[in-house]
Amino acid sequence: MDAKLSSQQQVLNTSGVALASLLAGGIILAAIVLDGIANRLPWQFSSLTLPILLAAVTSAILGYVVLPLLQTLKTGQIIREDGPKTHLKKAGTPTMGGIFFVPTAVLIACIGSGFTTDVLAISALTLSFGFIGWIDDWQILRFKSNKGISPQIKLVLQIFLATVFCSWMMFTQPASITSIALPFDIFLPLGFLFWPLASFVLVAESNATNLTDGIDGLAGGVVAVSSLALGAMVAPTSPDLMIFCASLSGGCLGFLVHNRNPARVFMGDTGSLSLGSALAGVALLTNSLVGLFILSGIFFVETLSVVLQVSYYKATKGSDGRGKRLFKMAPLHHHLELSGWSELQLVAVFYFIAEILAVSGLVINSSMGTLG
Numbered sequence: 001m002d003a004k005l006s007s008q009q010q011v012l013n014t015s016g017v018a019l020a021s022l023l024a025g026g027i028i029l030a031a032i033v034l035d036g037i038a039n040r041l042p043w044q045f046s047s048l049t050l051p052i053l054l055a056a057v058t059s060a061i062l063g064y065v066v067l068p069l070l071q072t073l074k075t076g077q078i079i080r081e082d083g084p085k086t087h088l089k090k091a092g093t094p095t096m097g098g099i100f101f102v103p104t105a106v107l108i109a110c111i112g113s114g115f116t117t118d119v120l121a122i123s124a125l126t127l128s129f130g131f132i133g134w135i136d137d138w139q140i141l142r143f144k145s146n147k148g149i150s151p152q153i154k155l156v157l158q159i160f161l162a163t164v165f166c167s168w169m170m171f172t173q174p175a176s177i178t179s180i181a182l183p184f185d186i187f188l189p190l191g192f193l194f195w196p197l198a199s200f201v202l203v204a205e206s207n208a209t210n211l212t213d214g215i216d217g218l219a220g221g222v223v224a225v226s227s228l229a230l231g232a233m234v235a236p237t238s239p240d241l242m243i244f245c246a247s248l249s250g251g252c253l254g255f256l257v258h259n260r261n262p263a264r265v266f267m268g269d270t271g272s273l274s275l276g277s278a279l280a281g282v283a284l285l286t287n288s289l290v291g292l293f294i295l296s297g298i299f300f301v302e303t304l305s306v307v308l309q310v311s312y313y314k315a316t317k318g319s320d321g322r323g324k325r326l327f328k329m330a331p332l333h334h335h336l337e338l339s340g341w342s343e344l345q346l347v348a349v350f351y352f353i354a355e356i357l358a359v360s361g362l363v364i365n366s367s368m369g370t371l372g
Contacts, residue, residue: 015344016217016261023221023351024253027228028052031246034232045112048231051243052250055108059101059254067258067265070094074141093263096137097255098271102130105251112247113240117172122244122281125165129206129277132157133269148269155203158273162202165281166195173285181287183367201289202280208299209276210269211306211331215343216261218333222354223275224252226295229358230279233365234286241282248278261343290368294361298350305332 031048035041042049071094106123113119136148148154169177178194179187190197213219231245252275258265267275276299283292293300309330313323327335333346 019344019348019351020217020221020256020260023224024056024256026355027224027249027253031228034228038235040235045243046239048228048235048242048246051108051112051246052228052253054112055105055247055250056253058108059104059251060257061254062100062104063097063254063258063265066097066100067094070096070265093266095141095266095268096134096270097259097265097267098130098133098269098274101251101255101267102126102271102274104254105247106244108250109244109247112243116240118238118285119240119244121165121168122241122278122285125161125202125281126274126278128161129158130270130274132161133210133271133273136273137268137270158203158206159199161277162199165202166198166284169198169284170195177285177287179287180289181368182290183364185368198284201284201292202277204303205280205292205296205299206273206276208296208303209279210272212299212302212333213267213272214331215333215337215346216263217256217259217347218350219272219275220252220255220259220267221347221351222298223279224249224256225351225354225358226279227252229295229361230282230288230291232362233288233291234282238286241286244278245282248275261347288365291361291365294364295354295357297357298354302331302333305335306330 028049031052032042035047035049040047044050106126109119110123132154136154140148178191179189180194181187209219209223212222227245227249231242231249234245235242255267255271259267279292279296283289305327309325309327312326315323317323328338329335333350336346337343
């Protein structure tokens, strides 16, 4: 029996490595091709390729140093008792992985961009949302519960940071930023209404990424693809933010060395909240909200599944206080797990969908207008 389990585990390890390697190879190849199309030299910092490689290698190496420390500090993940039973074996796996790959990506982006104002602002936003996530992760570990800080407190903190960032944008960015770029050189002027929308996007994107982080390698891989595509979108007008996106993509790839199935570390809210805020912040600064919406298709569907599940449960609640469930479990990836999908099947399909969305976003973005 032990020999059989060992053989199955080896197959699982190989499959996890193969899937992560295929994704990394595809992203690096795509970066080289995109650099070539834009006449950028891939071995220079002002490209997509070099920041990705530097962030990936540095994060992967740093992970070998940080993981033993996380294990020593006993930062083992607390698993939901009502979740898929296959996840119970993950109990004790270190979490808070975002503390090593997110700051690494941010630092490389700052150095590569020459510490420009926009990159420093996005970096501060990213690390600030990551700090909220760290507080949540720490509370979970401290009280040995998967509750963390209350949703109300977390939301208030997120709204506060979003308001601070939007206030900075309001006083530093041109007035044209409040007009959303649409395909075929169409612009939708929102005026003051842009700012509540911007705050909503920051909070929603960070939470959506957080909800997607529930399977080994899922959120990290999807964000790696989305970041690369977003970097290519903003490159013509904001080369410094292109470097930031590329570094973020590489940081996620380095993290996947340790987070691919079977994961040896989870990113926790420390990582997922920061990644979502980073994507949203770049999109807001570069007038790329339509592109962000396309690239965030997986995050949107995952979030929508939670909203529908809660709404349906409340709408069908009977006199006994119990309602019906629309899905076996939300978010959607847990429903698919309980329907018989393996984690590797899920991750592979979601990666493929993320790649389709990335290509679609780039194609649609090419028809977008640019405000001066």
